[in-house]
Amino acid sequence: MNRLRQKTRDDKILRLYIEGYTYKEIGKRFGISFSPIERIVKKWIKAGNNRGEYKTKKKRLYFDEAIRLYKSGLTSWKVAEKLGITSSPVLAWVHEAGGEIHSIGKGKFSPHWKGGVPRDRPGMNSAGYKKWRLDVFKRDEFTCVCCDETGKRLHAHHILGFKKYPSMRLEIKNGVTLCKECHIELHRRHKKYA
Numbered sequence: 001m002n003r004l005r006q007k008t009r010d011d012k013i014l015r016l017y018i019e020g021y022t023y024k025e026i027g028k029r030f031g032i033s034f035s036p037i038e039r040i041v042k043k044w045i046k047a048g049n050n051r052g053e054y055k056t057k058k059k060r061l062y063f064d065e066a067i068r069l070y071k072s073g074l075t076s077w078k079v080a081e082k083l084g085i086t087s088s089p090v091l092a093w094v095h096e097a098g099g100e101i102h103s104i105g106k107g108k109f110s111p112h113w114k115g116g117v118p119r120d121r122p123g124m125n126s127a128g129y130k131k132w133r134l135d136v137f138k139r140d141e142f143t144c145v146c147c148d149e150t151g152k153r154l155h156a157h158h159i160l161g162f163k164k165y166p167s168m169r170l171e172i173k174n175g176v177t178l179c180k181e182c183h184i185e186l187h188r189r190h191k192k193y194a
Contacts, residue, residue: 010040017041020086066090067097124162128170132156136175144179146186152179157186 009030016026023037030037069079070090080087133156143150157178160168168174178186 013037013040014044017044020089022086063093063097066093070094132170132172132175135172137177139172139175140177143177144182145176146178146182149179152181154178155180155183157183 013026013030016029017023017037017040023034023041026037027033066079066083066089069082070076074082076087076090076094079090083090136156137154141150142154144152144154155178156175158165158169159174159176162169165174
């Protein structure tokens with residue numbers, strides 16, 4: 001590679017580094033490994049440079065827009081994606097502006113959010129489920145129906161799956177008492193049915 005092209009590539013690498021890109025992201029763009037990027041950045045830092053000057057300019061350009069987008073409910077990484085920057089400065093700017101940092105990964109800020117779960121859905125922590133479980137244990141006399149063992153850790157197993165048959169979740173006839181070992185073995189053997 002001739003010197004002019006090398007200098008141009010090095011300048012582009014430094015520009016990305018200054019903007020906040022990671023070595024990995026820069027490497028992907030240029031199809032190079034970590035080492036040459038680190039060498040270029042170290043050389044630049046030894047010359048007395050730092051990211052501070054550029055960040056101040058970048059902040060002036062993006063600060064208000066980042067805060068507005070973040071307050072509208074977007075996550076820091078979505079804001080960063082829209083602005084073409086990394087997410088860490090967005091969080092720093094929000095904090096600096098006195099804004100509340102979202103609980104990333106929780107509730108509507110989670111990438112897995114699907115609009116919420118109805119409150120009336122009986123989960124395995126509901127009072128109805130706990131009563132069903134106890135009723136199944138009592139009916140089977142706190143004994144595993146597979147190995148006839150008592151005194152072991154017991155599980156209430158749904159014969160018709162909990163997820164597939166919501167109407168049968170709390171029917172006592174749809175439950176059977178199993179010890180932990182038998183329950184694990186049952187699911188291992190019948191993966192597609194359990």
